Amino acid sequence: MIQMQDVWKTYPNGVMAVNGISIYIKKGEFVYVVGPSGAGKSTFIKMMYREEKPTRGEISIDGKSLSSTKEKHIPFLRRKIGVVFQDFKLLPSLSVFENVAFAMEVIEESKANIRKRVMNVLDIVRLKNKARFLPHELSGGEQQRVAIARAIVNNPAVLIADEPTGNLDPETSWEIMHILEEINDRGTTIVMATHNRDIVDSMRKRLIAIEGGRISRDEIRGTYSYES
Numbered sequence: 442m443i444q445m446q447d448v449w450k451t452y453p454n455g456v457m458a459v460n461g462i463s464i465y466i467k468k469g470e471f472v473y474v475v476g477p478s479g480a481g482k483s484t485f486i487k488m489m490y491r492e493e494k495p496t497r498g499e500i501s502i503d504g505k506s507l508s509s510t511k512e513k514h515i516p517f518l519r520r521k522i523g524v525v526f527q528d529f530k531l532l533p534s535l536s537v538f539e540n541v542a543f544a545m546e547v548i549e550e551s552k553a554n555i556r557k558r559v560m561n562v563l564d565i566v567r568l569k570n571k572a573r574f575l576p577h578e579l580s581g582g583e584q585q586r587v588a589i590a591r592a593i594v595n596n597p598a599v600l601i602a603d604e605p606t607g608n609l610d611p612e613t614s615w616e617i618m619h620i621l622e623e624i625n626d627r628g629t630t631i632v633m634a635t636h637n638r639d640i641v642d643s644m645r646k647r648l649i650a651i652e653g654g655r656i657s658r659d660e661i662r663g664t665y666s667y668e669s
């Protein structure tokens with residue numbers, strides 16, 4: 442599903458953020474990415490959705506190489522990948538429904554089908570009853586649930602989450618995790634960078650630890666064990 446072969450990333454300012462990472466993530470896996478601040482976690486996952494390009498090495502998603510994908514085909518590739526951020530990134534003047542519909546691939550879709558699909562994903566994140574609300578009328582956890590709905594509306598093969606619980610209290614973080622687990626149960630591969638020790642240690646999943654831009658641990662049901 443996701444393959445990286447000896448991937449390196451040096452930023453233009455000379456910072457060597459990722460230094461020779463090779464991994465294979467299978468379809469349907471749930472993978473935590475942990476490590477100290479500045480270890481290279483965000484850079485590692487940004488390269489998966491082509492927000493950053495590797496300086497060296499090969500990345501492929503679903504057998505398709507990211508480096509040989511032409512710029513004009515990047516949007517098609519991105520549709521295979523949904524992304525969720527720590528700070529939600531919702532459009533403030535659009536309702537919950539519109540935020541999700543806006544992200545939907547709508548070529549040759551009837552209005553009724555768009556509505557059906559949007560309401561279906563709002564149901565998955567348990568926000569059907571708030572479809573008309575604006576983002577500022579929602580709690581942080583609800584906003585993150587909208588962001589998750591938006592990320593899965595095109596039915597991506599992979600959902601990438603960069604510290605999705607970073608701005609949320611523990612109880613709300615757990616709600617988000619249960620939703621991500623449900624989405625994973627439906628077959629979506631999930632890669633999640635996190636500093637949340639409790640979650641990692643309770644929901645034991647594959648764990649990739651990054652330190653100094655390299656993989657320091659790759660465990661089937663790993664524990665956090667970092668100073669956070």
Ligand SMILES: Nc1ncnc2c1ncn2[C@@H]1O[C@H](COP(=O)(O)OP(=O)(O)OP(=O)(O)O)[C@@H](O)[C@H]1O
Binds near residue numbers: 453
């Ligand atoms: N756009 C950029 N330009 C230059 N350097 C960058 C850029 N983005 C990140 N870096 C540097 O690359 C290194 C790795 O950063 P990255 O954001 O990948 O770490 P991280 O593990 O996600 O950290 P955190 O847990 O604090 O989010 C850091 O030294 C950081 O300062």
